[in-house]
Amino acid sequence: xxxxxxxxxxxxxxxxxxxxxxxxxxxxxxxxxxxxxxxxxxxxxxxxxxxxxxxxxxxxxxxxxxxxxxxxxxxxxxxxxxxxxxxxxxxxxxxxxxxxxxxxxxxxxxxxxxxxxxxxxxxxxxxxxxxxxxxxxxxxxxxxxxxxxxxxxxxxxxxxxxxxxxxxxxxxxxxxxxxxxxxxxxxxxxxxxxxxxxxxxxxxxxxxxxxxxxxxxxxxxxxxxxxxxxxxxxxxxxxxxxxxxxxxxxxxxxxxxxxxxxxxxxxxxxxxxxxxxxxxxxxxxxxxxxxxxxxxxxxxxxxxxxxxxxxxxxxxxxxxxxxxxxxxxxxxxxxxxxxxxxxxxxxxxxxxxxxxxxxxxxxxxxxxxxxxxxxxxxxxxxxxxxxxxxxxxxxxxxxxxxxxxxxxxxxxxxxxxxxxxxxxxxxxxxxxxxxxxxxxxxxxxxxxxxxxxxxxxxxx
Amino acid sequence: xxxxxxxxxxxxxxxxxxxxxxxxxxxxxxxxxxxxxxxxxxxxxxxxxxxxxxxxxxxxxxxxxxxxxxxxxxxxxxxxxxxxxxxxxxxxxxxxxxxxxxxxxxxxxxxxxxxxxxxxxxxxxxxxxxxxxxxxxxxxxxxxxxxxxxxxxxxxxxxxxxxxxxxxxxxxxxxxxxxxxxxxxxxxxxxxxxxxxxxxxxxxxxxxxxxxxxxxxxxxxxxxxxxxxxxxxxxxxxxxxxxxxxxxxxxxxxxxxxxxxxxxxxxxxxxxxxxxxxxxxxxxxxxxxxxxxxxxxxxxxxxxxxxxxxxxxxxxxxxxxxxxxxxxxxxxxxxxxxxxxxxxxxxxxxxxxxxxxxxxxxxxxxxxxxxxxxxxxxxxxxxxxxxxxxxxxxxxxxxxxxxxxxxxxxxxxxxxxxxxxxxxxxxxxxxxxxxxxxxxxxxxxxxxxxxxxxxxxxxx
Numbered sequence: 001x002x003x004x005x006x007x008x009x010x011x012x013x014x015x016x017x018x019x020x021x022x023x024x025x026x027x028x029x030x031x032x033x034x035x036x037x038x039x040x041x042x043x044x045x046x047x048x049x050x051x052x053x054x055x056x057x058x059x060x061x062x063x064x065x066x067x068x069x070x071x072x073x074x075x076x077x078x079x080x081x082x083x084x085x086x087x088x089x090x091x092x093x094x095x096x097x098x099x100x101x102x103x104x105x106x107x108x109x110x111x112x113x114x115x116x117x118x119x120x121x122x123x124x125x126x127x128x129x130x131x132x133x134x135x136x137x138x139x140x141x142x143x144x145x146x147x148x149x150x151x152x153x154x155x156x157x158x159x160x161x162x163x164x165x166x167x168x169x170x171x172x173x174x175x176x177x178x179x180x181x182x183x184x185x186x187x188x189x190x191x192x193x194x195x196x197x198x199x200x201x202x203x204x205x206x207x208x209x210x211x212x213x214x215x216x217x218x219x220x221x222x223x224x225x226x227x228x229x230x231x232x233x234x235x236x237x238x239x240x241x242x243x244x245x246x247x248x249x250x251x252x253x254x255x256x257x258x259x260x261x262x263x264x265x266x267x268x269x270x271x272x273x274x275x276x277x278x279x280x281x282x283x284x285x286x287x288x289x290x291x292x293x294x295x296x297x298x299x300x301x302x303x304x305x306x307x308x309x310x311x312x313x314x315x316x317x318x319x320x321x322x323x324x325x326x327x328x329x330x331x332x333x334x335x336x337x338x339x340x341x342x343x344x345x346x347x348x349x350x351x352x353x354x355x356x357x358x359x360x361x362x363x364x365x366x367x368x369x370x371x372x373x374x375x376x377x378x379x380x381x382x383x384x385x386x387x388x389x390x391x392x393x394x395x396x397x398x399x400x401x402x403x404x405x406x407x408x409x410x411x412x413x414x415x416x417x418x419x420x421x422x423x424x425x426x427x428x429x430x431x432x433x434x435x436x437x438x439x440x441x442x443x444x445x446x447x448x449x450x451x452x453x454x455x456x457x458x459x460x
Numbered sequence: 461x462x463x464x465x466x467x468x469x470x471x472x473x474x475x476x477x478x479x480x481x482x483x484x485x486x487x488x489x490x491x492x493x494x495x496x497x498x499x500x501x502x503x504x505x506x507x508x509x510x511x512x513x514x515x516x517x518x519x520x521x522x523x524x525x526x527x528x529x530x531x532x533x534x535x536x537x538x539x540x541x542x543x544x545x546x547x548x549x550x551x552x553x554x555x556x557x558x559x560x561x562x563x564x565x566x567x568x569x570x571x572x573x574x575x576x577x578x579x580x581x582x583x584x585x586x587x588x589x590x591x592x593x594x595x596x597x598x599x600x601x602x603x604x605x606x607x608x609x610x611x612x613x614x615x616x617x618x619x620x621x622x623x624x625x626x627x628x629x630x631x632x633x634x635x636x637x638x639x640x641x642x643x644x645x646x647x648x649x650x651x652x653x654x655x656x657x658x659x660x661x662x663x664x665x666x667x668x669x670x671x672x673x674x675x676x677x678x679x680x681x682x683x684x685x686x687x688x689x690x691x692x693x694x695x696x697x698x699x700x701x702x703x704x705x706x707x708x709x710x711x712x713x714x715x716x717x718x719x720x721x722x723x724x725x726x727x728x729x730x731x732x733x734x735x736x737x738x739x740x741x742x743x744x745x746x747x748x749x750x751x752x753x754x755x756x757x758x759x760x761x762x763x764x765x766x767x768x769x770x771x772x773x774x775x776x777x778x779x780x781x782x783x784x785x786x787x788x789x790x791x792x793x794x795x796x797x798x799x800x801x802x803x804x805x806x807x808x809x810x811x812x813x814x815x816x817x818x819x820x821x822x823x824x825x826x827x828x829x830x831x832x833x834x835x836x837x838x839x840x841x842x843x844x845x846x847x848x849x850x851x852x853x854x855x856x857x858x859x860x861x862x863x864x865x866x867x868x869x870x871x872x873x874x875x876x877x878x879x880x881x882x883x884x885x886x887x888x889x890x891x892x893x894x895x896x897x898x899x900x901x902x903x904x905x906x907x908x909x910x911x912x913x914x915x916x917x918x919x920x
Binding site: 177193247289444460 | 563564565566567568588609610612616617620621623624633637638639640641643644645646647648649650651652653654656657659660661664665677678679680700703704705706707708747748749805806807808809834837838839872873874875876877878879880881885889892893894896897898900901903904905907908919920
């Protein structure tokens with residue numbers, strides 16, 4: 001334990017006592033992200049740096065002691081990307097949470113990595129500006145974590161994922177070097193686009209400590225609609241027609257019949273028709289157009305055979321509709337005991353094959369799989385049910401997981417649309433990326449992290 | 461000349477005679493891009509591969525013979541990025557010009573790198589789809605060149621630059637390895653975003669041979685307006701008000717008083733008021749809104765003091781307005797003899813300081829500098845006039861060039877918004893990028909091109 005002792009001695013010299021901890025109970029509480037079923041190791045300590053300079057100093061100390069570092073934001077990720085590994089130092093950025101500058105003229109915000117995403121969105125909204133990315137964890141997650149995972153969400157159908165809004169960033173590499181990447185301007189091609197490379201790199205190339213994000217003018221109030229279908233194929237055709245229309249929705253989500261019934265059970269009443277096999281939810285936020293767009297989308301629902309269509313223009317009614325979508329996880333968890341929350345994407349034209357293929361896997365293996373998610377951009381979240389107290393049920397769920405990953409890759413899709421690889425999907429990355437691409441990734445990691453101390457055992 | 465002989469012998473075994481040439485006249489014609497004043501070397505030969513596999517074979521042969529390669533598209537670039545260097549092999553991709561698949565369901569197109577950009581845009585338009593990037597060279601340039609430079613254009617104010625539309629690509633690295641990068645899906649985070657890294661890398665990391673691009677539903681017909689101002693500051697305030705409005709324009713361009721007078725001279729009549737100091741041109745393509753938006757933008761012009769406002773809703777009238785913008789280069793070339801066509805960007809809020817600073821440099825050095833460009837996204841093209849027959853005039857223009865670059869960097873901006881670095885700006889990259897960032901870039905290049913044969917002497 002010489003290494004452990006020396007790095008902790010070093011921390012005690014570098015940081016005030018309240019900014020690091022070796023308390024086992026505290027460490028246990030901070031060692032896992034929000035993934036259900038991913039290995040969590042025993043870290044040496046946790047540090048809460050306050051400045052980029054402190055991050056650099058900590059990284060240099062860790063590199064010298066060959067102690068691995070696990071960068072953390074709010075630990076709301078779903079693939080174990082922020083999970084402790086044995087003997088690692090947790091580098092938690094939540095105390096670097098300053099919003100440095102909101103520029104109305106430039107439509108940008110510069111902030112530290114630990115800023116809560118919703119807090120940032122609310123702060124810019126006060127200036128009539130709009131930060132669109134809305135991962136499911138928006139009220140928990142941090143901007144740094146969103147950048148590290150290229151977080152998506154419902155509105156990325158219209159606005160794009162986190163990466164599209166990243167202009168510039170400050171990062172600390174695995175040698176403790178501080179790099180300024182990207183550019184504050186709307187356009188810029190002076191160097192290789194290293195900022196884009198760091199987006200979605202899950203803490204394996206460096207630690208993002210500060211970010212400048214592009215913003216948009218505020219949109220109009222959200223309006224919405226849902227349509228209920230007795231046939232999933234009808235719903236998929238309606239979804240395709242909506243995406244192909246010139247007025248794009250702000251969000252377009254699907255829930256299948258199993259989720260619909262799980263929602264009814266959760267609510268102890270038939271909030272949705274019990275014989276439904278698909279629910280489509282659509283939103284619009286376009287100023288002066290949202291009401292007309294929602295009416296047009298509702299018309300498309302009807303044209304493709306929806307048995308029930310509900311539209312909403314007032315905030316409470318809109319929120320009630322979105323609340324159905326928010327019940328996806330609690331309802332399926334309650335129905336199945338526990339779920340593996342999957343995150344695959346396929347080209348939109350293969351969605352029907354994907355959903356049929358997932359049903360086939362469920363039937364063949366006898367595993368319940370409910371499917372819902374971002375149908376508009378082809379990114380679905382199959383939820384593989386299992387009994388957490390039954391190892392054979394767990395094993396079967398894992399088998400279904402592997403089959404679903406292989407199916408997504410076969411259909412020209414990806415094993416992860418927005419959650420990332422973390423620990424959970426390292427074993428299945430090979431289904432999507434060639435050995436040559438993986439070798440190139442490792443060589444790039446070595447450029448920024450020659451000692452391999454940054455989030456080892458994750459992503460790559 | 462043993463190397464030269466052996467690589468040409470190899471080419472003659474690999475390729476039919478019509479797919480390579482060592483003819484000096486042909487080589488002279490193909491050795492330069494569209495930059496005015498950048499060194500052009502003497503290449504060994506030019507090859508016109510037809511397949512990715514041929515590109516790979518050629519690269520392997522070049523790597524074995526240690527012969528540098530210069531990838532080329534249509535050679536419409538403005539920084540010498542496609543210029544021959546001494547002893548290099550020109551690798552021209554214009555014969556790889558197949559459009560492989562247009563998918564209406566997925567809203568994507570897959571094509572070879574040598575496809576002409578306008579041809580691609582027209583082809584997808586026939587399917588009701590829209591490829592927005594519109595670099596000034598759109599009717600000449602290739603998609604591969606656009607990807608290699610992350611090409612911009614007027615419409616990237618609303619839609620984003622080329623990179624935003626790149627989903628996946630096939631590249632051949634400097635060792636001849638063929639890599640499939642990115643993903644066909646709308647979202648995907650399985651690996652490091654190597655496709656984003658290759659966007660804008662100017663042929664220094666690999667040769668892009670095939671690309672899958674995202675498309676949008678077709679927009680409405682373009683409408684436009686212009687406003688004439690006797691004061692540049694008024695025009696900048698009007699531009700800021702338009703960008704801040706919730707309905708974004710498809711393009712927002714500025715031309716200064718010198719350009720206005722050069723246009724009048726070119727046309728031998730006063731097409732614009734001769735006492736004007738700024739012209740703003742705005743476009744909208746939003747279905748059902750464009751006419752109202754253009755009226756609102758025209759109103760903003762008037763509010764901020766425009767002395768003349770013209771709106772256009774019919775195609776011919778819209779084209780007449782855009783034709784003013786298209787005269788930027790021919791008019792200033794005619795007025796000054798020759799121009800250095802600059803390409804800097806600053807955060808929008810610093811635009812006024814930029815324009816004042818450029819005027820100051822012009823006055824101090826006694827060099828004519830006209831300024832116009834994409835005011836909406838802060839990307840301007842100062843045009844530094846000089847007499848090409850007078851070496852002292854040329855030297856003064858180069859001095860002004862360096863001062864303008866330094867000014868852009870000082871204002872938190874970039875030395876190149878969309879044209880790239882090529883040969884022209886290698887000497888000034890240091891004004892923007894730290895030595896640490898430049899070292900990281902070189903290390904990344906070495907990952908993909910260990911022998912350093914890909915476009916050496918460019919970009920990095």
